Amino acid sequence: MAIKNFQEEFTVSSSKRTQLIDITGKVERLVKASKIKSGLCIVFVPHATAAVIMNENESGLVKDMEDYIKKNFPVGAGYAHDKIDDNADAHVASAFIGQSRMLPIKDGTIVRGTWQNIFVVELYGPRNSRRVVVSVVGK
Amino acid sequence: MAIKNFQEEFTVSSSKRTQLIDITGKVERLVKASKIKSGLCIVFVPHATAAVIMNENESGLVKDMEDYIKKNFPVGAGYAHDKIDDNADAHVASAFIGQSRMLPIKDGTIVRGTWQNIFVVELYGPRNSRRVVVSVVGK
Amino acid sequence: MAIKNFQEEFTVSSSKRTQLIDITGKVERLVKASKIKSGLCIVFVPHATAAVIMNENESGLVKDMEDYIKKNFPVGAGYAHDKIDDNADAHVASAFIGQSRMLPIKDGTIVRGTWQNIFVVELYGPRNSRRVVVSVVGK
Numbered sequence: 001m002a003i004k005n006f007q008e009e010f011t012v013s014s015s016k017r018t019q020l021i022d023i024t025g026k027v028e029r030l031v032k033a034s035k036i037k038s039g040l041c042i043v044f045v046p047h048a049t050a051a052v053i054m055n056e057n058e059s060g061l062v063k064d065m066e067d068y069i070k071k072n073f074p075v076g077a078g079y080a081h082d083k084i085d086d087n088a089d090a091h092v093a094s095a096f097i098g099q100s101r102m103l104p105i106k107d108g109t110i111v112r113g114t115w116q117n118i119f120v121v122e123l124y125g126p127r128n129s130r131r132v133v134v135s136v137v138g139k
Numbered sequence: 140m141a142i143k144n145f146q147e148e149f150t151v152s153s154s155k156r157t158q159l160i161d162i163t164g165k166v167e168r169l170v171k172a173s174k175i176k177s178g179l180c181i182v183f184v185p186h187a188t189a190a191v192i193m194n195e196n197e198s199g200l201v202k203d204m205e206d207y208i209k210k211n212f213p214v215g216a217g218y219a220h221d222k223i224d225d226n227a228d229a230h231v232a233s234a235f236i237g238q239s240r241m242l243p244i245k246d247g248t249i250v251r252g253t254w255q256n257i258f259v260v261e262l263y264g265p266r267n268s269r270r271v272v273v274s275v276v277g278k
Numbered sequence: 279m280a281i282k283n284f285q286e287e288f289t290v291s292s293s294k295r296t297q298l299i300d301i302t303g304k305v306e307r308l309v310k311a312s313k314i315k316s317g318l319c320i321v322f323v324p325h326a327t328a329a330v331i332m333n334e335n336e337s338g339l340v341k342d343m344e345d346y347i348k349k350n351f352p353v354g355a356g357y358a359h360d361k362i363d364d365n366a367d368a369h370v371a372s373a374f375i376g377q378s379r380m381l382p383i384k385d386g387t388i389v390r391g392t393w394q395n396i397f398v399v400e401l402y403g404p405r406n407s408r409r410v411v412v413s414v415v416g417k
Contacts, residue, residue, distance in 0.1 A: 001141050001142060002141070002142070003141075003142040038144045038146060038274075039142075039144050039274075039276050040179065040181055040274060040276050053234045053235065053237075054187070054234065054238055055187050055230050055231075055233060055234040056187050056230055058220060058223070059219075060218070060219030060220040060221075060222060060223060060227070061218075061219070061220035061227060061230050061231075063219045064218045064219050064220050064227050064230070064231055065230075065231055065234055065235075068231050068235065072211075097235060098237065101237070101238075101239070102181050102183070102239050102241055103181075103183065103239075104146060104181055104183055104272050104274035105274075106146055106274075111183070111185055111272055111274075112185055113184075113185035113186045113187055114187075115186075115187035115230075116185060116186070116187050116238065137276055138142070138144055138276060139141075139142050139144055
């Protein structure tokens with residue numbers, strides 16, 4: 001069987017400096033549209049002040065995850081990069097959280113746990129067009 | 140040559156709340172069983188309170204990695220999610236450590252360093268059936 | 279169309295214990311050499327005291343990212359592994375930062391943002407031959 005590679009992208013908007021944005025439904029629709037039945041999927045943001053993570057979309061937990069970022073990557077904490085810009089915290093967070101997550105594809109859908117939603121992590125918002133690239137490789 | 144995709148899963152048990160479980164041998168046996176000679180392999184847990192990491196399986200270091208998690212994602216540290224549950228620490232740790240790791244496959248086996256063992260990270264144990272999904276794409 | 283898998287590796291040298299080394303140009307040349315037009319690419323270090331991250335190559339920010347590592351994974355902070363070795367900090371950092379990053383390939387090149395350079399993270403240098411494996415799967 002021939003290899004298939006499906007790539008599509010969409011954008012999301014943010015309204016806060018640090019914000020989790022649930023993109024699970026959008027990713028699942030693209031995987032369905034790809035008609036790829038089994039393989040791998042990458043969810044990737046081509047940005048240096050954003051990231052991707054997966055976890056439960058419960059409002060308290062979303063706040064906890066945003067708080068974790070603010071505590072561990074504090075704004076304006078004497079960064080060298082802030083001498084020429086004002087977003088070193090966002091860059092450092094993006095580098096260490098990571099700008100992609102990978103998922104297996106089986107029976108034409110993402111393999112994921114019940115509480116494993118996919119979030120874009122905005123680290124330097126508000127922005128109105130953060131790109132999200134979904135690339136599926138399989139058959 | 141046609142694309143091959145091999146997917147299989149197994150379960151592991153944990154006996155502590157925070158625990159590293161070495162799954163290197165199991166993953167290597169599945170990659171061998173896949174008969175895929177070159178490509179990529181994802182090791183993925185479909186859970187929101189578990190993670191996957193790679194490093195040396197030395198008992199002191201395993202303790203150090205478990206201690207790192209306990210210190211950086213402390214239990215009961217005033218999380219909003221703990222108002223409705225008791226495991227916010229485990230969710231936050233899972234989100235930021237990540238629920239998968241990727242490895243290249245070459246000559247029918249995983250490319251990895253001598254000290255690069257693969258661990259499931261239990262973050263909310265004990266549990267007796269944590270799922271691990273191994274998906275290999277290649278030829 | 280048949281699946282293609284291209285794998286190649288190169289080495290990098292480090293001159294400090296903790297050091298970011300930009301490998302973007304080398305990775306892009308290998309992806310071009312692969313002649314794979316669309317798919318996925320993994321950049322992987324087969325080491326337990328190194329990692330891979332992506333972000334902007336601005337000298338102040340590179341210092342900020344190195345400082346983040348030194349602060350969050352301090353040398354000699356009472357680790358159990360240090361009873362038999364002297365690099366537990368490097369192992370723990372490698373495990374949690376992660377030893378690979380994934381990127382989509384489109385039109386024969388890596389999809390990445392303007393400020394999204396690829397770095398090997400040396401955590402236990404100086405070393406003169408850190409291996410970097412680039413594996414591309416696609417068509």
